[in-house]
Amino acid sequence: MTNLPQRDFAAFLFDMDGTVLDSxxxxxxxxxxxxxxxxxxxxxxxxxxxxxxxxxxxxxxxxxxxxxxxxxxxxxxxxxxEAEGTLPIPGAPAFLAALPADRWAIVTSAPRALALRRLAVAGIPMPSLLISADDVAHGKPAPDCFLLAAERLGFAASDCLVWEDAPAGIAAGEAAGATVMVVTTTHHAPIETGHATIASYEPLAVEIGADGRLSLSA
Incomplete structure (x- = not known):
């Protein structure tokens, strides 16, 4: 774990594959x-x-x-x-379950039907908002998916924390103007990045302010 953001956020936007589950x-x-x-x-x-x-x-x-x-x-x-064998990233189910339903979304490049299947197999809590490949004309690394997710939650993308693992998704989060957290669980080599990184959700705790804003602690 490196350099947790020292600020709070309106919402968390999670990629799916490699970020909350391993398919x-x-x-x-x-x-x-x-x-x-x-x-x-x-x-x-x-x-x-x-x-x-x-x-x-x-x-x-x-x-x-x-x-x-x-x-x-x-x-x-x-x-x-063939979705059987899809596994949760360590600590992800409990971490997501602790978040207010209106303060997070899954933002994936997978089609909706595939995303729902993988989430179910991995035991990931179903989000109230799922943005899939079916919802945007331009996929990652274009920022459209994260911009749409933030808009539907009612916040600016610049006030959101994007959780990603892949270069295309990291670039999409950056282009959306969001802060980015890189999940390295499925990486086979160290990643060179200026963003905060985690290898597991297990050491993380989320603090929810009286105004609903989210902040992280270890």
Whole structure:
């Protein structure tokens, strides 16, 4: 854990995959199978597909003539069917359950159906607000998803703390003008970042002010 923010926030905006739950093994398996079915090397795809909308990755790597939308729908369905094995990030369920329902949201690049499935399998509390790939035209690293989440909660993005793990999501939080917390649980190498970092939610406590504002302590 490094450099917890020394201020309070109107709301917390959480990415999903790699931030409150770990679906990396499941996603890598499905994406590897998709790549191999098109004669592609999975490694370059797996290196960049986390944190961005599936349709963006398929459009980037699919061979000419592939129906991008049909491929995206089929891949999403495969991820839904293989969601078993998705695990919570340590401490995330209890941490989220302690937050006021109107002060946090899940903001994910996954389609809504896949997000709901993964949250349920991992035992993550269902948020009152879920912003998914279905809700924005421009996915991460564009800031649209975080701006929309903040707006629907009734706050400025600059008054929110974004929790992220992937470069695209970190960039989206920065572009939205939010403060960013980087969750490193699923990282296989140290990340160079000027943002605060945590490896687990277990050491964290949230303090809720009389005005509903949120602050963190260890």
């Amino acid at each position: 990396i093994a499941v996603a890598n398996r499905v994406w590897s199978r998709w790549a191999e079915s098109h004669g592609l090397d999975p490694a370059p795809i797996l290196a960049v597909m986390h944190g961005v909308q599936a349709v963006q990755t398929i459009r980037r790597f699919a061979p000419p003539g592939v129906d991008v939308l049909a491929e995206t729908a089929a891949l999403t369905q495969a991820e839904i069917e």
